[in-house]
Amino acid sequence: MDERSPRLDSLSSRRFPVVVVGAGPAGLTVGNILRAAGLECLVLETESREVIERRPRAGVIEEWAVRGLERRGLARNLLERAGLHTACEFRFGGERYRFSYRELAGSHHWVYPQPSLVTDLVREYADVRRGAVRFGVRDVRLHDLDGGRPSVSYVCPETGRREVVACDFVAGCDGARGVTRAALAPERVRVARHDYGIGWLALLAEAPPSADCVLFGCHPDGFAGQMPRSxxxxxxxxxxxPGDDPDAWPHERVWAELRRRLGAAGAAPIAEGRLIEKRVLDMHDYVTEPMASGRLFLAGDAAHLVAPIAAKGMNLALHDAFLLGDALVARLAEGDDSGLAGYSQECLRRVWDYQEFSQWLSELYHGSAAGDPFRAGTTAARLRRLFSSPAAAAAFAEQYLGTAARY
Ligand SMILES: Cc1cc2nc3c(=O)[nH]c(=O)nc-3n(C[C@H](O)[C@H](O)[C@H](O)COP(=O)(O)OP(=O)(O)OC[C@H]3O[C@@H](n4cnc5c(N)ncnc54)[C@H](O)[C@@H]3O)c2cc1C
Structure with missing residues (x-):
């Protein structure tokens, strides 16, 4: 048992209005919203607290998401420490093209590493708002989601015994490899999938950024990107x-390819450093519709995966979590069902918009390396349009920042 989470004795005999499966950005945000309203909830997580606080992934957070966190008292550290980004830079044809999106859309991005956000959220949930959480649970199962007595069971890491927790609602926030999505009745849901047929070698380097903003290298040998983290x-x-072996990318090869694909006239040299993460991501997306069935509501990657092409996944997870947390509070505190009834539809409008933008952006990144002169030609036209048509640039800025008035 985590000693910082004292509310865990005789859990098996307790009942919680909400059980949240998964302590990622989505699950912890839902938990925090419930606790702020004085509602009990239990978060179940397969990993240890130390692991979730260290797991590197996202970094780019949209302004509306930061304001959503701030309104719920969850952005204090973020607003003190996060970097504010107002521009990105495309590199193609050996030239640099700076894209100042704040001038076009009046908004910006924040860069705050996902482990820092998760650390803030878990501290606030478990230590400040005194929310119940169990780390290291195994074999989570959901029961009777359509009936009047839903429950969640798991194998306790200390005793090896299966514990059962009764609840009113389950928030499925257990990411792309979790179990809650599979608990949706297959005849009632549709999972739409898209495979880009492309891999990305995702790297973290112990090195300062090579430029003050995000870099996108659209090169005939393949895309390269740089995202400052700290x-x-x-x-x-x-x-x-796709499926490439990370070991086929030793230090020298990685840095030589980054220098080549991100090279441009007048650019500062790429700052090399020790590679502390190196893994291959196969680029694919899925969307589960609807995101709810019976007493189960999915949020974040459990419901929809968007390849990290446009840095949208954690933003969508937070959007879902705000809606689900508020809807659960309305239902449990005031008996108002409308938020839960409209939850899935409300989330999916933004989800599909971000998926469409990712597909569009994927062609911009990868089209010149497709080995198809026709696609290379249309990709070059798309890139030129971005820097010659104010209307095209404004549309890109809006989608990149997620600032549309209505999704
Ligand atoms: C390399 C990379 C870079 C990215 N960059 C960005 C970016 O810049 N911006 C952005 O918006 N998004 C980005 N993303 C996407 C982002 O990381 C995810 O969309 C985000 O983590 C989703 O949050 P979540 O809470 O839904 O799921 P997760 O963060 O996956 O959390 C799910 C939690 O559930 C736990 N769990 C799993 N199975 C179970 C189970 N059976 N029972 C209990 N718990 C379980 C997991 O251990 C985990 O802690 C990136 C992703 C990657 C891989």
Whole structure:
């Protein structure tokens, strides 16, 4: 048992209005919203607290999401420490093209590493708002989601015994590899999938950023990207075949490819450093519709995966969590069902918009390396349009920042 989470004795005999499965950004945000309203909830997580606080992934957070966290008292550290980004830079044809999106859309991005956000959220949930949480649970199962007595069971890490927790609602926030999505009745849901047929070598380097903003290298040999994370750590991506072996990318090869694909006239040299993460991501998306069935409501990657092409996944997870947390509070505190009834539809409008933008952006990143002169030609036209048509640039800025008035 985690000693910082004291509310865990005789859980098996307790009943919680809500059980949240998964302590990622989505689950912890839902938990925090419930606790702020004085409602009990139990968060179940397969990993330890130390692991979730260290797991590197996202970094780019949209302004509306930061304001959503701030309104719920969850952005204090973020607003003190996060970097504010107002522009990105495309590199193609050996030239640099700066894209100042704040001038076009009046908004910006925040860069705050996902482990820092998760650390803030878990501290607030478990230590400040005194929410119940169990780390290291095994074999989570959901029961009777359509009946009047839903429950969640799991194998307790200390005793090896199966514990059963009764509840009114289950929030399925257990990410892409969790179990809650599979608990949706297959005849009632549709899972739409898209495979890009592309891999990205995702790298974290112990090195300062090579430029003050996000870099997108659209190169005939494949995409390369740079995302600043902190003054000491920088994320890089290199397009590679799907399923490629990370060991086929030793230090020298990685840095030579980054220098080549991100090289441009007048650009500062790429700052090299030790590679502390190196893994291959196969680019694919899915969307589960609807995101709810019976007493189960999915949020974040459990419901929909968007390849990290446009840095949208954690933003969508937070959007779902705000809606689900507020809807559960309305239902449990005031008996108002309308938020839960409209939850799935409300989330999916933004989900599909972000999926469409990711597909569009994928062609911009990868089209010149497709080995197809026709696609290379249309990709070059798309890139030129971005820097010659104010209307095209404004549309890109709006989608990149997620600032549309209505999704
Ligand atoms: C390399 C990379 C870079 C990215 N960059 C960005 C970015 O810049 N911006 C952005 O918006 N998004 C980005 N993303 C996407 C983002 O990381 C995810 O969309 C986000 O983590 C989703 O949050 P979540 O809470 O839904 O799921 P997760 O963060 O996956 O959390 C789910 C939690 O559930 C736990 N769990 C799993 N199975 C079970 C189970 N059976 N029972 C209990 N618990 C379980 C997991 O251990 C985990 O802690 C990136 C992703 C990757 C891989």
């Amino acid at each position: 003054p000491e750590v920088t994320r890089y991506y290199l397009q590679c075949p």
